[in-house]
Amino acid sequence: MSASCLDLLDHLHGSVSVVGSMNVDYTVVTERLPKPGETVNGGPLTLLPGGKSANQASAAARIGAQVRMFGAVGEDTNADFLLEHLRDAGVDTSHIAAVAGPSGTTVITVDANGENTIVYSAGSNGEVSVDYVQQSSDALVAADVLGLCLESPMETVTACARLCHDAGLKVLLNDSPFVAELPAELIEASDILLVNEHEMAQLLDIAEPDDDDWDGLDWSDVARQMHDFGFNQAIITLGGDGSVVIDGDDIYRIAPVAVEAIDTTGCGDAFMGTVLAGLASGHALADSAQLASYVSAYAATGFGAQASYGTAAQIRERFGAK
Ligand SMILES: Nc1ncnc2c1ncn2[C@@H]1O[C@H](COP(=O)(O)OP(=O)(O)O)[C@@H](O)[C@H]1O
Numbered sequence: 001m002s003a004s005c006l007d008l009l010d011h012l013h014g015s016v017s018v019v020g021s022m023n024v025d026y027t028v029v030t031e032r033l034p035k036p037g038e039t040v041n042g043g044p045l046t047l048l049p050g051g052k053s054a055n056q057a058s059a060a061a062r063i064g065a066q067v068r069m070f071g072a073v074g075e076d077t078n079a080d081f082l083l084e085h086l087r088d089a090g091v092d093t094s095h096i097a098a099v100a101g102p103s104g105t106t107v108i109t110v111d112a113n114g115e116n117t118i119v120y121s122a123g124s125n126g127e128v129s130v131d132y133v134q135q136s137s138d139a140l141v142a143a144d145v146l147g148l149c150l151e152s153p154m155e156t157v158t159a160c161a162r163l164c165h166d167a168g169l170k171v172l173l174n175d176s177p178f179v180a181e182l183p184a185e186l187i188e189a190s191d192i193l194l195v196n197e198h199e200m201a202q203l204l205d206i207a208e209p210d211d212d213d214w215d216g217l218d219w220s221d222v223a224r225q226m227h228d229f230g231f232n233q234a235i236i237t238l239g240g241d242g243s244v245v246i247d248g249d250d251i252y253r254i255a256p257v258a259v260e261a262i263d264t265t266g267c268g269d270a271f272m273g274t275v276l277a278g279l280a281s282g283h284a285l286a287d288s289a290q291l292a293s294y295v296s297a298y299a300a301t302g303f304g305a306q307a308s309y310g311t312a313a314q315i316r317e318r319f320g321a322k
């Protein structure tokens with residue numbers, strides 16, 4: 001794969017609406033995870049901006065797309081923290097609602113081996129209602145592409161997909177956190193599905209290959225099953241092995257970009273944000289995914305999710321021809 005797809009970084013003028021979650025991630029590193037009822041000592045608490053949708057919006061905005069975020073923060077200091085980080089990335093936050101109660105949070109413990117436990121408290125993310133979508137509809141549809149994940153109420157996600165699809169936006173759905181039973185209307189109103197390899201296997205009831213050899217899979221058969229499921233276009237990310245793009249009858253194997261990975265948290269969201277930016281700017285799905293492999297590899301070289309995302313200039317500098 002040539003680095004010439006990095007030239008797309010100069011052509012990401014399109015506009016993106018992202019509806020969904022914003023969380024503050026509270027993380028403590030411990031030697032080992034506590035057993036039920038047990039207390040262990042941990043290192044210093046870190047607070048980082050997260051939430052899959054906020055991550056996706058940040059990634060798209062950092063590389064140059066015009067991004068508007070929709071969702072709700074609570075009435076607490078975490079709200080300011082979340083909004084400031086989004087604005088810093090260049091995301092338009094003016095349509096985000098403020099609701100009573102706490103903002104979304106995630107409480108994470110990570111042990112010395114990198115094993116973790118995660119508790120998600122939806123907080124204000126759970127208050128993003130169909131009413132809010134309807135009230136925000138003019139701004140929501142004033143974009144080329146809509147990005148959705150499943151950290152918001154399903155009926156809200158479905159209503160967004162329907163509204164934007166009918167208004168002519170391309171709708172990109174990230175089935176994550178994974179839900180096996182997607183509403184028929186959501187499938188119908190979404191144009192493209194983005195999942196990782198494990199989510200794809202569960203969704204289509206495909207056995208995971210031995211030795212993690214995803215290249216041994218019959219990808220034309222996966223494409224057929226994906227079409228039968230309701231998606232003619234899909235991207236399956238394969239972690240450090242790159243990704244596969246299904247675009248109608250065409251299948252593209254997108255190679256990973258080799259980096260010394262420090263923390264792959266938020267790589268999938270960086271990938272999704274880049275595909276949103278690429279599609280919004282009129283680029284093909286496979287070209288957008290190829291660019292996304294650079295943007296997500298860059299994200300693997302820094303700690304955290306949003307905190308590890310690069311600007312177009314940083315990504316060009318890191319991977320551009322020397
Ligand atoms: N170690 C890595 N080195 C380079 N790129 C990576 C690495 N891990 C992830 N990526 C990139 O990030 C994308 C998304 O990662 P993946 O783990 O598949 O998503 P998720 O976090 O949703 O499981 C991959 O398709 C790949 O392009």
Ligand SMILES: [Mg+2]
Nearest residue numbers: 196238239268
């Ligand atoms: Mg993964």
